[in-house]
Amino acid sequence: MGDLQIYNQNPENDEEDLLTHGYRSDLKWALKDYRPPRYRYLRYRAPMQIKEEVLQSNRVCRVISMLCKETGKSTDQLNCEAMAILEEMGHEFSEGVLRCIGGLMRKVFKQILTRVVIDKEQMASLSRLSKQSPLLIMPNHRSYLDFMLVTWVLYSYDIKTPVIAAGQDFMFMKGVGEVLRRCGAYFIRRSFGKDKLYWALFTEYTQTHVINGDAPVEFFIEGTRSRTGKSLQPKFGMLTIALEPYFDARVSDVTICPVSLSYERTVEETLHVRELMGIPKPKESTRGLIKAHTILNNNYGTIYVKVGCCLSVHKMAQERKVDRKVRALFPRAVIPSVQPHERSFVNELAYRVLTEQQKGAVTFTCSVLASVLLSYLQRGVWSIAVEQIRTEVEWAGGFLSSLGAPTMQSETTWLDHSIAMLAPVVSRVGEDIVVDKSPTGCEHLTRSFKLCYSFISLARRRNELMHSVINLTMIAILLQHPKVPTCLRGQFLKLRQVLSAEFIFMPGQEESDVDHSLATLSPYLITSCGTFKFPPGPERALLCSLIRPFLQTYLTSWQFVLSYLPRTEGHGQGVGEFCRRVQTYLSVLQSATEGVNLSVIENSLIGLSRMGLLYISKDKTNMYCLDPAGISDLIGEVALILNPLPAKL
Numbered sequence: 001m002g003d004l005q006i007y008n009q010n011p012e013n014d015e016e017d018l019l020t021h022g023y024r025s026d027l028k029w030a031l032k033d034y035r036p037p038r039y040r041y042l043r044y045r046a047p048m049q050i051k052e053e054v055l056q057s058n059r060v061c062r063v064i065s066m067l068c069k070e071t072g073k074s075t076d077q078l079n080c081e082a083m084a085i086l087e088e089m090g091h092e093f094s095e096g097v098l099r100c101i102g103g104l105m106r107k108v109f110k111q112i113l114t115r116v117v118i119d120k121e122q123m124a125s126l127s128r129l130s131k132q133s134p135l136l137i138m139p140n141h142r143s144y145l146d147f148m149l150v151t152w153v154l155y156s157y158d159i160k161t162p163v164i165a166a167g168q169d170f171m172f173m174k175g176v177g178e179v180l181r182r183c184g185a186y187f188i189r190r191s192f193g194k195d196k197l198y199w200a201l202f203t204e205y206t207q208t209h210v211i212n213g214d215a216p217v218e219f220f221i222e223g224t225r226s227r228t229g230k231s232l233q234p235k236f237g238m239l240t241i242a243l244e245p246y247f248d249a250r251v252s253d254v255t256i257c258p259v260s261l262s263y264e265r266t267v268e269e270t271l272h273v274r275e276l277m278g279i280p281k282p283k284e285s286t287r288g289l290i291k292a293h294t295i296l297n298n299n300y301g302t303i304y305v306k307v308g309c310c311l312s313v314h315k316m317a318q319e320r321k322v323d324r325k326v327r328a329l330f331p332r333a334v335i336p337s338v339q340p341h342e343r344s345f346v347n348e349l350a351y352r353v354l355t356e357q358q359k360g361a362v363t364f365t366c367s368v369l370a371s372v373l374l375s376y377l378q379r380g381v382w383s384i385a386v387e388q389i390r391t392e393v394e395w396a397g398g399f400l401s402s403l404g405a406p407t408m409q410s411e412t413t414w415l416d417h418s419i420a421m422l423a424p425v426v427s428r429v430g431e432d433i434v435v436d437k438s439p440t441g442c443e444h445l446t447r448s449f450k451l452c453y454s455f456i457s458l459a460r461r462r463n464e465l466m467h468s469v470i471n472l473t474m475i476a477i478l479l480q481h482p483k484v485p486t487c488l489r490g491q492f493l494k495l496r497q498v499l500s501a502e503f504i505f506m507p508g509q510e511e512s513d514v515d516h517s518l519a520t521l522s523p524y525l526i527t528s529c530g531t532f533k534f535p536p537g538p539e540r541a542l543l544c545s546l547i548r549p550f551l552q553t554y555l556t557s558w559q560f561v562l563s564y565l566p567r568t569e570g571h572g573q574g575v576g577e578f579c580r581r582v583q584t585y586l587s588v589l590q591s592a593t594e595g596v597n598l599s600v601i602e603n604s605l606i607g608l609s610r611m612g613l614l615y616i617s618k619d620k621t622n623m624y625c626l627d628p629a630g631i632s633d634l635i636g637e638v639a640l641i642l643n644p645l646p647a648k649l
Helices: 026-030 047-055 058-071 075-089 095-112 120-129 146-156 168-172 176-182 196-212 237-247 269-276 286-297 313-319 340-360 365-377 386-402 414-421 447-463 466-479 485-498 510-524 538-564 575-586 590-596 598-610 628-642
Strands: 015-017 115-119 135-139 163-167 185-188 255-263 302-307 310-312 383-385 426-429 432-435 526-528 531-533 614-616 623-625
Touching: 026 095, 047 075, 047 196, 058 075, 058 196, 075 185, 075 196, 095 146, 095 176, 095 286, 115 120, 115 146, 120 255, 120 302, 120 310, 135 146, 135 340, 146 163, 146 255, 146 302, 163 168, 168 176, 168 185, 176 185, 196 237, 237 313, 237 340, 255 340, 269 447, 310 313, 310 340, 313 340, 365 386, 365 414, 365 432, 365 447, 365 538, 383 386, 386 414, 386 432, 386 538, 414 426, 447 590, 466 485, 466 510, 466 538, 466 628, 485 510, 485 598, 485 628, 538 575, 538 590, 538 598, 538 628, 575 590, 575 598, 590 598, 598 614
Parallel strands: 115 302, 135 255, 163 185
Antiparallel strands: 015 115, 255 302, 255 310, 383 432, 426 432, 526 531, 614 623
């Protein structure tokens, strides 16, 4: 399949806790002998030498020559501007600083974490691969800790630490930006539009690290942190730039290493919930980091770091018959744009990376607990007996494990530990587990939004297991309606299209996903003459409860589209403005309090756009209806899916 197998099917024998691995002293750990294996064709270059070579590259010289004619500026003037950009962008890697920060991180992690679990066999395999071809390390993105966590792990196992593509927000943090730069971060603007010089410098700076193999290149395929607890849709730009040297035959192969970072609890959990409710995030600053010292008093459980199947770009390109000879037809002085077949290949590769990340993700028991508690909240129950919850979570964890979503449960005190991981929203009061209607951190919110806070906080944790069961939940909710089984595949494909912005679906695998889902659920289904029935029971109820909140929010959002959204281009509304209007309405509905999640509301609109029913401009400042009748029909279909009995809206 064009990949190099690293992911261990039986990891428990090779797992170890990095907080207790090796040296007991943090100082000795920081000063340990560090001699990572190097890429076989590496030519050592200092950070300044890398910048000079970028400035002298064919791409940058060509752009500077073109800008001289367009702007009238001299070559020397543009060269000075280019070097200033490179000084702002480039890293200044220092092993001494890396050792100091690594030792400090180890000390902090011992204070706030229970374990950092690593598969040592995966690390050994990654070390071997680092000598064979340039590496692209691509972790999922859930926390600010992601930036340095991978670097810290690789240093611990004597693997060359990566250069990290980071947003410029961190560069402006006094002291912190310089430390990150010396640990290998290079800073890029969030957007640089039509700035040709910046584009050329950024592209060449990234690609020179890939070609020369100075260090692995680390970036996030999702582009930004996921606040929702599940994977975001991939961004293709950075991956396209990193693979262009392969398309140009300047490297023989590139190895892509998907990395799954599974947090039992993220340090920014409260901020993420507030952002999903529309409260702007505070600007990154050193002062804010200092104020956050209170996290040292909390426990954030366990982090699992797993490396998925490393993908050989060359092998996959051969299987997909990607023709690199096309680029050989261009003159050397011309840098060809990305060809359609290359773009298609990159898109497929991006989804494959996300899929591998999800395969390595760990589902914690607190996510199962959150799912069970949400099913009670949806019925208006905020306090449940401890033994009742214990029984239901143990059953739900076992059921989900049988479906392919293994949960991590340890010690006899797992319930108390899971409650602690869901604090301050969930607490134990005597013999009851209580969900707080007004948890700490939302005192300034209105009463209706305080209720929503608890819903969204628990929904984030539930979302951590959704990737492993999403296809099964769609089958379950479709089979609860008596009229659907005869056209199950067609309805499944349509529902998948509706949710295409919400979850990660591998393109081209629709039919195989249906077959696999039906085979997985076969012990619970009744098959007759090619049709399927899913009898009522706790299994169906659990699966339906996981997907129903998304569809309920989608339904309300679409009804708003029909009622309030203009149907002509000149009177369109911005996506953000419209989402907040929907959120305000949903916040007063007791039956849909999870629906105030702005991310879900926006995804419901993107789903309509992908189906050709709604127009959304690229900058999301203009949106209007294209097919009101089509939206109305879709509302009717989803309403019938949610309600087993035919109902008229």
